[in-house]
Amino acid sequence: MSEQGRQEKRNEVIAGTESPKQGDTSRRDFLRKSGRRAMYVTPAVLSLSASLKAAALSGYDSTCGEAGSPCTVDADCCDALTCMSLSCN
Numbered sequence: 381m382s383e384q385g386r387q388e389k390r391n392e393v394i395a396g397t398e399s400p401k402q403g404d405t406s407r408r409d410f411l412r413k414s415g416r417r418a419m420y421v422t423p424a425v426l427s428l429s430a431s432l433k434a435a436a437l438s439g440y441d442s443t444c445g446e447a448g449s450p451c452t453v454d455a456d457c458c459d460a461l462t463c464m465s466l467s468c469n
Contacts (some may be wrong), residue, residue: 416437444459451466452466456468
């Protein structure tokens with residue numbers, strides 16, 4: 381390859397106009413696509429982790445049944461409730 385051909389190739393690479401071989405993905409394209417995906421995934425992950433932390437800090441026990449919830453034993457019901465007739469009362 382001549383010096384002029386090499387210089388043209390360098391300019392294409394620097395300008396980002398070089399077309400990748402079929403089946404290949406350039407680093408720039410990969411980062412662009414993964415950045416777009418992260419834009420959608422990140423808020424969902426943050427909101428889920430924030431709600432779990434808030435629930436843990438509030439002291440709310442989501443594993444116990446509130447009044448009227450179905451149960452089989454007293455442990456299925458929240459504090460101060462008992463399991464009567466398969467329902468927390």
